[in-house]
Amino acid sequence: MLDKLSEALKNKSPEELVELSEAAVAIVALRKQSGAVPKAKISAIKDTIWRVANYRRQGIVSELVHTIFVKRMQLIGNAGTVSELKEIQAEPKPHYNGNGFSTGTFCIPEEELILWSQTSLRAPLNEAGMKRYLDVFHQVYGFHPWELKTNQEKEEAE
Incomplete structure (x- = not known):
């Protein structure tokens, strides 16, 4: 055993x-x-x-x-x-209410981020979906993807 x-x-x-x-x-x-x-x-x-x-x-x-x-x-x-x-x-089930997305009480942002990532691989997200994806990314990581500096940008700033 x-x-x-x-x-x-x-x-x-x-x-x-x-x-x-x-x-x-x-x-x-x-x-x-x-x-x-x-x-x-x-x-x-x-x-x-x-x-x-x-x-x-x-x-x-x-x-x-x-x-x-x-x-x-x-x-x-x-x-x-x-x-x-x-x-x-x-599973996370973001609901679109006409103005944006809302989720359930027990939705975990990191899990919703995975959902949006997987969805975006299957088909392009519409504007509302992309906005939600970016908002959840910011919730999880504290910054937007375009705010991430490359190593070269970091070296230049120093």
Whole structure:
């Protein structure tokens, strides 16, 4: 059994090992509880582990993926109802209201950024979609893509 576990963990990054251990500890604690909410929390944790692994398989930056894991685990830990947990597990669904986009209470900006990035690879974004993509990028990174200086620009400024 230890050989199988060792083999499964062999190629994991430090972030992945931390995530798996945090998830395992949370699941063990939740299994000691009864009721629908603890069961739904376990399901949400399993979904989170699957989702972050899937993002990594797609080549998403590990730091961004780890942030999603941390935020989702916080949301799961704070959730008090099964319906909240179902909403946490749902994919980000930005809704256009005619003036711009809004998201649900449990939407994680880093996860929405991935959604917009993947959407833009399938088809060009319209003006409203592009504006939202850039706004979420700024929320996540604190700057817009065009504000990023190249190494040459940094050297010239010094």
